[in-house]
Amino acid sequence: MSEKQYMTIDGIPVEINGEKNILELCQKIGVKMPTFCYHSDLSIYGACRMCMVENKWGGIEAACSTPPRAGMEIKTNTERLRRYRKNILELLLANHCRDCTVCENNQKCKLQELAMRFNIEGVRFPNRAKSTKNDDTSSVCIVRDAGKCILCGDCVRVCNEIQNVGAIDFAHRGSKMVISTAFGKPLAESPCVGCGQCAAVCPTGAIVVKNNIDCVWEALDNPSVRTSVQIAPAVRVAIGKELKCQDGENVMGKIVAALRRMGFDEVYDTTLSADITVMEETAEFIERLENGGKLPLVTSCCPGWIQYAEKKHPEFLENISTCRSPMQMMGSLIKEQNKGAEKKMFHVAIMPCTAKKFEASRPEFMKDGQPDVDAVITTQELILMIKESGLVFDELEPEAVDMPFGAISGAGVIFGVTGGVTEAVLRRVSENKSRAGLLEAANAGQRGMEGIKEFYLPYGERQLHIAVVSGLGNAERVLLRASAGEHFDFIEIMACPGGCVNGGGQPYFSNAKEARSKGLYEVDRMQSIRRSQENPIVNSVYKKIIKDRAHELLHVHYTAKHED
Ligand code: SF4
Numbered sequence: 001m002s003e004k005q006y007m008t009i010d011g012i013p014v015e016i017n018g019e020k021n022i023l024e025l026c027q028k029i030g031v032k033m034p035t036f037c038y039h040s041d042l043s044i045y046g047a048c049r050m051c052m053v054e055n056k057w058g059g060i061e062a063a064c065s066t067p068p069r070a071g072m073e074i075k076t077n078t079e080r081l082r083r084y085r086k087n088i089l090e091l092l093l094a095n096h097c098r099d100c101t102v103c104e105n106n107q108k109c110k111l112q113e114l115a116m117r118f119n120i121e122g123v124r125f126p127n128r129a130k131s132t133k134n135d136d137t138s139s140v141c142i143v144r145d146a147g148k149c150i151l152c153g154d155c156v157r158v159c160n161e162i163q164n165v166g167a168i169d170f171a172h173r174g175s176k177m178v179i180s181t182a183f184g185k186p187l188a189e190s191p192c193v194g195c196g197q198c199a200a201v202c203p204t205g206a207i208v209v210k211n212n213i214d215c216v217w218e219a220l221d222n223p224s225v226r227t228s229v230q231i232a233p234a235v236r237v238a239i240g241k242e243l244k245c246q247d248g249e250n251v252m253g254k255i256v257a258a259l260r261r262m263g264f265d266e267v268y269d270t271t272l273s274a275d276i277t278v279m280e281e282t283a284e285f286i287e288r289l290e291n292g293g294k295l296p297l298v299t300s301c302c303p304g305w306i307q308y309a310e311k312k313h314p315e316f317l318e319n320i321s322t323c324r325s326p327m328q329m330m331g332s333l334i335k336e337q338n339k340g341a342e343k344k345m346f347h348v349a350i351m352p353c354t355a356k357k358f359e360a361s362r363p364e365f366m367k368d369g370q371p372d373v374d375a376v377i378t379t380q381e382l383i384l385m386i387k388e389s390g391l392v393f394d395e396l397e398p399e400a401v402d403m404p405f406g407a408i409s410g411a412g413v414i415f416g417v418t419g420g421v422t423e424a425v426l427r428r429v430s431e432n433k434s435r436a437g438l439l440e441a442a443n444a445g446q447r448g449m450e451g452i453k454e455f456y457l458p459y460g461e462r463q464l465h466i467a468v469v470s471g472l473g474n475a476e477r478v479l480l481r482a483s484a485g486e487h488f489d490f491i492e493i494m495a496c497p498g499g500c501v502n503g504g505g506q507p508y509f510s511n512a513k514e515a516r517s518k519g520l521y522e523v524d525r526m527q528s529i530r531r532s533q534e535n536p537i538v539n540s541v542y543k544k545i546i547k548d549r550a551h552e553l554l555h556v557h558y559t560a561k562h563e564d
């Protein structure tokens with residue numbers, strides 16, 4: 001048995017147990033090291049120098065890039081380190097446009113937080129940053145503002161290392177260095193897929209979610225339109241922490257109450273159309289399996305993935321299910337139901353996702369020049385609207401969603417987490433209709449936060465090869481294997497690591513995806529109906545609205561969009 005190894009941090013002996021660096025070891029004893037550029041899922045960059053520690057010989061080293069060694073002795077909070085950190089912060093603030101009170105990231109900004117933590121009361125250097133507010137608004141998903149960039153590189157690494165997109169990178173040198181697309185083109189003309197993962201990691205307001213709140217208020221104030229709203233599964237477990245509830249807690253009833261108080265006429269749950277997606281996608285999968293159709297069938301609910309396929313892998317477009325995403329199915333059904341009504345319907349979708357803003361604007365989802373979904377706002381924007389309304393969210397009495405798009409199954413709810421779509425399909429195809437069947441489906445291999453999960457499932461004489469993937473870099477790895485000839489039958493792809501619980505439009509906290517996915521599985525467990533096919537409203541929507549027009553209302557075909 002190997003002997004335990006220790007190092008000393010601030011006079012406390014700490015056991016080294018596989019930690020990659022001193023920063024992780026500090027967290028173990030409750031010391032939160034200041035950092036702008038450290039993220040455990042990304043490569044070590046070591047650029048911000050905020051996490052410096054002092055060793056017993058008086059040398060200083062970056063805690064994020066120094067592996068712990070037995071016998072090492074370091075201090076995390078000396079007079080010299082405090083001075084050093086203050087200097088860095090003052091230099092960053094001198095190069096930062098200080099529009100704090102009108103910044104989207106006000107009170108969520110890491111630079112602001114650390115300036116307060118280190119008691120910065122003035123900046124000795126002249127402010128060199130020009131206000132460049134909204135200097136790239138070309139994307140419908142995110143907005144870039146170079147004047148607030150502190151060059152930590154987090155966005156570049158997440159876009160390259162996790163998403164394999166590489167839409168942005170460092171450009172120029174020295175004091176001219178900036179984050180840029182290739183040739184400084186607008187983001188909308190770059191390979192960006194709108195996933196918003198760069199906005200999620202950006203410690204300042206230099207990349208933020210594009211805000212569409214104003215057009216929603218305008219519609220709510222307009223007496224000549226009727227307003228309806230749908231709420232995606234992952235929103236209900238992610239909104240709480242910023243509104244005095246818990247991250248992972250299901251606060252759907254309070255969200256519904258808040259939306260009614262804001263003035264929405266109809267409040268619906270996207271989970272119902274996720275149930276319809278399960279019905280359509282399973283039918284398509286079985287049809288392809290039994291009639292020699294194109295395999296693998298690849299899921300279609302994630303618009304970040306759809307854009308990635310269109311731009312980088314058009315050869316897989318025929319593999320993608322023709323089902324519209326649950327958001328677009330619901331938009332299409334709501335507009336269909338409102339046809340001929342006296343008042344025009346303005347339909348809003350509340351999503352965990354920045355890429356859904358792009359999806360709603362696609363020409364494929366317009367009828368007579370009108371979109372099926374008029375505005376998409378993210379969980380972050382909903383929080384702003386609730387705060388702006390002055391509602392005391394944690395004290396709201398929960399309310400139920402409206403019918404007919406209100407009855408849900410547990411299968412639809414778990415769409416918000418990686419593996420959820422696959423599990424919902426397994427519940428649909430499983431012949432075991434007992435509780436044991438649900439347990440069997442839960443243990444097939446699709447649950448958990450790993451980026452690639454694979455398993456085999458018997459189907460008649462065959463063994464189906466199924467892959468569940470989250471993060472576009474992981475998708476790339478699986479697609480390369482499929483291109484090289486490896487056989488897959490079904491692949492679920494979600495662009496964001498962990499799925500929509502960790503979408504670019506969600507409030508960002510470390511370890512949030514675990515708490516939120518646990519929250520969604522708990523919502524599923526509490527439902528009396530847990531299989532999409534057992535949702536009685538699904539059947540009535542087919543009878544009363546969809547009728548024989550499933551192809552027109554629920555399906556879509558995408559075509560290649562080549563990168564420049
Ligand atoms: S939105 Fe996604 S694809 Fe676009 S730049 Fe950000 S991380 Fe890259």
Ligand code: SF4
Nearest residue numbers: 149150152153155202
């Ligand atoms: S845009 Fe944000 S994440 Fe990217 S380098 Fe600048 S501050 Fe860092």
Ligand code: SF4
Nearest residue numbers: 302304353496500503
């Ligand atoms: S995984 Fe979810 S949140 Fe992320 S891009 Fe896809 S649909 Fe949007």
